[in-house]
Amino acid sequence: MCLTNFQYNAQVAVEYIYIHWPFCPYKCTYCPFVAFAGLDKYMEQYHQALMQELDWFDRNHQGSRKIKTIFVGGGTPSTYPDRCLLDMSGRLKSVFEWDEQLEFSIEVNPGTVRPEQLKLWKGAGINRLSIGVQSLNDQVLKKLNRLQSAADVRRLLDQASYHFDNLSIDIIVGLPDVSQADWRAMIDEMVTWPIKHVSMYFLMVHENTPLYRGVNRGDVLLPTDDWVVDQYYWTVERFKQAGFNQYELSNFAQPGFESHHNQAYWERKPYRGFGVGACSFDGELRFQNEKNLLKYFKTMEHDCTAFTFVESLTRSQVWLEQIMLGMRSAKGVNINELLQNLTEIEVREFNTQLAVLQEAGFILVQQGRLYLKPKGLSVENEVVVRLSI
Numbered sequence: 001m002c003l004t005n006f007q008y009n010a011q012v013a014v015e016y017i018y019i020h021w022p023f024c025p026y027k028c029t030y031c032p033f034v035a036f037a038g039l040d041k042y043m044e045q046y047h048q049a050l051m052q053e054l055d056w057f058d059r060n061h062q063g064s065r066k067i068k069t070i071f072v073g074g075g076t077p078s079t080y081p082d083r084c085l086l087d088m089s090g091r092l093k094s095v096f097e098w099d100e101q102l103e104f105s106i107e108v109n110p111g112t113v114r115p116e117q118l119k120l121w122k123g124a125g126i127n128r129l130s131i132g133v134q135s136l137n138d139q140v141l142k143k144l145n146r147l148q149s150a151a152d153v154r155r156l157l158d159q160a161s162y163h164f165d166n167l168s169i170d171i172i173v174g175l176p177d178v179s180q181a182d183w184r185a186m187i188d189e190m191v192t193w194p195i196k197h198v199s200m201y202f203l204m205v206h207e208n209t210p211l212y213r214g215v216n217r218g219d220v221l222l223p224t225d226d227w228v229v230d231q232y233y234w235t236v237e238r239f240k241q242a243g244f245n246q247y248e249l250s251n252f253a254q255p256g257f258e259s260h261h262n263q264a265y266w267e268r269k270p271y272r273g274f275g276v277g278a279c280s281f282d283g284e285l286r287f288q289n290e291k292n293l294l295k296y297f298k299t300m301e302h303d304c305t306a307f308t309f310v311e312s313l314t315r316s317q318v319w320l321e322q323i324m325l326g327m328r329s330a331k332g333v334n335i336n337e338l339l340q341n342l343t344e345i346e347v348r349e350f351n352t353q354l355a356v357l358q359e360a361g362f363i364l365v366q367q368g369r370l371y372l373k374p375k376g377l378s379v380e381n382e383v384v385v386r387l388s389i
């Protein structure tokens with residue numbers, strides 16, 4: 001039996017879509033995502049289920065479908081079988097109206113890409129590659145069970161730059177066993193690469209991951225917060241010198257290559273996700289698809305919505321989201337707009353906390369806008385909690 005549609009607003013204009021491809025050739029020790037290693041035998045069936053989910057959307061959605069971005073994320077979408085990927089992009093073309101400036105990204109992992117795929121992806125309309133580099137230290141990657149090498153990365157960049165102008169890389173700061181010299185040499189090399197965008201994430205240790213257990217046992221030694229923040233500051237400067245604008249605390253782009261898809265998330269615009277565990281937001285409510293692969297197949301067989309979880313955000317959660325997402329971006333958050341619907345007591349409490357956090361150097365208030373400072377990054381959650389209403 002189908003679950004209800006959870007009051008999803010079928011009238012909402014869908015401009016940003018996400019497709020989840022959950023298969024990976026290995027499972028990294030730090031991975032918190034809905035990603036499965038060793039289940040490649042389900043790829044074809046999964047693709048069919050995804051197409052059913054798109055069909056369901058096609059029949060039920062009543063709002064505009066002119067899309068500005070498509071992001072195929074994972075998992076490791078570079079393992080999407082060629083024929084299925086062409087089928088998927090063809091289906092997306094028939095269900096949605098593509099904006100002339102459509103940003104169509106796919107996440108790819110070095111070591112999983114054949115040169116002929118690059119041409120095929122371009123033919124399918126993909127115009128941006130997001131490459132999971134993370135580190136160029138082979139020993140470090142091996143310990144994290146990330147089975148790719150620096151040579152794979154360099155080869156992929158070399159090949160991809162023939163076909164794609166818009167190349168982005170992901171890197172992680174704070175990985176164990178990376179020396180300062182190692183890190184800086186890596187960044188010095190990266191600024192010479194033919195890339196337009198960098199996302200620099202802080203290593204997060206999520207519960208129920210092998211990394212979490214390793215850290216708790218004392219087998220894995222993480223660098224200190226101070227060390228991480230130092231490397232972060234240095235890297236920000238290095239990317240700036242190399243012509244990358246920092247448009248969000250973790251994101252750097254050459255002018256005109258900021259990711260429209262990321263910006264939509266930060267600006268809390270509605271988006272629609274397809275695939276196992278994918279999330280959607282209709283401007284009011286947040287939905288999540290079934291996270292279990294076999295249950296996701298069943299749901300699709302019964303021609304149901306894939307949503308299994310809905311969250312209606314309270315006034316205080318919306319407020320926190322606005323602060324959390326906004327203060328990380330280069331635009332910051334407009335404080336007057338934030339205060340508009342607060343009571344007098346709430347405004348007073350907010351201003352008190354603002355002064356304390358500013359004094360501690362965690363945030364910056366400038367021309368009526370609030371920004372998170374890099375020093376506040378390692379205590380971001382506490383900063384947000386302090387500012388909650």
Ligand code: SF4
Nearest residue numbers: 024027028031035075
């Ligand atoms: S490649 Fe990405 S999604 Fe796959 S296991 Fe590693 S971190 Fe997770």
